[in-house]
Amino acid sequence: xxxxxxxxxxxxxxxxxxxxxxxxxxxxxxxxxxxxxxxxxxxxxxxxxxxxxxxxxxxxxxxxxxxxxxxxxxxxxxxxxxxxxxxxxxxxxxxxxxxxxxxxxxxxxxxxxxxxxxxxxxxxxxxxxxxxxxxxxxxxxxxxxxxxxxxxxxxxxxxxxxxxxxxxxxxxxxxxxxxxxxxxxxxxxxxxxxxxxxxxxxxxxxxxxxxxxxxxxxxxxxxxxxxxxxxxxxxxxx
Numbered sequence: 332x333x334x335x336x337x338x339x340x341x342x343x344x345x346x347x348x349x350x351x352x353x354x355x356x357x358x359x360x361x362x363x364x365x366x367x368x369x370x371x372x373x374x375x376x377x378x379x380x381x382x383x384x385x386x387x388x389x390x391x392x393x394x395x396x397x398x399x400x401x402x403x404x405x406x407x408x409x410x411x412x413x414x415x416x417x418x419x420x421x422x423x424x425x426x427x428x429x430x431x432x433x434x435x436x437x438x439x440x441x442x443x444x445x446x447x448x449x450x451x452x453x454x455x456x457x458x459x460x461x462x463x464x465x466x467x468x469x470x471x472x473x474x475x476x477x478x479x480x481x482x483x484x485x486x487x488x489x490x491x492x493x494x495x496x497x498x499x500x501x502x503x504x505x506x507x508x509x510x511x512x513x514x515x516x517x518x519x520x521x522x523x524x525x526x527x528x529x530x531x532x533x534x535x536x537x538x539x540x541x542x543x544x545x546x547x548x549x550x551x552x553x554x555x556x557x558x559x560x561x562x563x564x565x566x567x568x569x
Contacts, residue, residue, distance in 0.1 A: 332469060332522050334373060334405065337448055340526035341403070342367070350374075354382055355405060356389055361534075362527065368393050368441070371405035378455035379412035383425040386459075387432040394432070399440035401534060402433075406460045406474075407449025426454045430462035437464055444533055447472035447507065447516070465533055467518045468507045474516075475505030501552045512552025514543040 334355075338346050341359060348357030348369045353376025357369045370389055372378055393402060411422055433443050445463030450473045460466050460474065468474070479490050486493070501509035510516045520529045544560055547553025 332448060332471075334407070334448065337405070337446075337469070337526060338369070340522075341530055343525075343527055352376075352382075353408075354385060359403070362531070366400045367530075368400055368402045369405070370402060372408040372451075372455065372459060373405065373449075375407055375409050375450055377409040377412035378426070378458070379414070379417050380420050380422055380425040382412075383422075383429045383458065387425075387429040390429070390432040390436050393441050394436040394439040396441070399442075402436060402441055402443040402463075403530075404433075404443055404445045404459055404463050406445060406447050406451045406456075408451045408455045408459070410451075410453035411455045411458075423454070426458035430458045433462045433464075442537060444530070447474050449473070451475075452505075453477065461515065465517045465538070466515060467520055467529075467533065468511075468516050469520055469522055470507070472507045473505070474507060474510055478505055509552075512547070512550040514546030514548075514550060514553055514556075517542075517546070 338348060338359065342361070344360035344362060344364070346357060346359035346369065348355055348359070350373060353372060353374050355369065355371035355373050359367045359369055361367060370386060372382065372386070376382070390402065411417070411426060437443065442465070443463040445460035445466040447460055447466065447468040451460055452475045456474055456476060479493055482493055483490050497509060501512045507516060507519065511519060518529070518533065520526060544553065544556040548557040
C-alpha cells in the first residue's frame with residue numbers, strides 16, 4: 332500500500348499530514364472524533380542528525396500537550412545516515428535522544444504505535460519503530476536490524492549458513508515474517524480490511540507493560556528472553 336492509501340484507510344474521518352524532506356507530520360481523526368498525532372520517516376530516507384533532532388523535538392512537543400492523544404509513527408526509511416558529518420557530530424546520541432523522547436511522551440500519556448509499511452534498517456529502525464510502545468506492520472514491509480551480508484561479516488558465518496539458521500532461529504534473519512515470531516512486531520495488519528478498525532483494536536487493547544519477550548516466548552521465536560527477565564526479577568526480589 333502507498334502512504335496516501337494507508338492514511339486514508341486509517342483516518343476515513345479525515346487527516347492532514349505534510350511531507351517535507353523525508354519526514355512526515357500532521358494529525359488524523361479517529362471515528363470518535365479524537366486526534367492521533369502523525370509523525371514518520373518516509374520515502375526510504377536515511378535518518379541523519381537533523382532528522383532525528385526534528386522528530387525528537389516534535390515528540391517532546393506532543394509530550395507537553397494535555398491529554399493522551401496517541402502518536403502514529405509511520406516508517407519507510409533507509410538506515411541511519413552513515414556520513415562522516417553525522418558520525419563526528421554524534422549520530423548515536425541523536426538516535427538515542429529520539430528513542431528517549433518517545434519514552435518520555437509515553438510517560439506523559441501519549442503512547443506510540445510504530446507502523447512499518449516500507450523499508451527500515453539498523454539504528455533508524457531501533458530509534459523509531461522499535462522504540463514505539465507497540466509496533467505493527469503491513470505485508471511487504473522489509474525491516475532489518477542488520478542485513479545478512481553485515482551479519483555474515485560480523486559472525487564470520489556464510490550467508491547460506493545464516494539462511495539455514497533463520498529457519499529455526501528468526502533472530503538471524505531480516506524481514507517482517509521473521510520479526511513477528513520474536514515478538515518485536517505486535518501485529519501484522521490485513522490491508523484488505525479497513526485499517527481504522529485494526530488501529531482501534533490496538534488503541535483499545537494497549538498492553539499494560541512491554542510484552543515483547545512474552546510474545547517471543549509464546550510464538551517460539553525468542554524462547555530465552557522472558558526466562559532471563561524472570562530470573563533477574565527474582566534475584567532483585569520483585
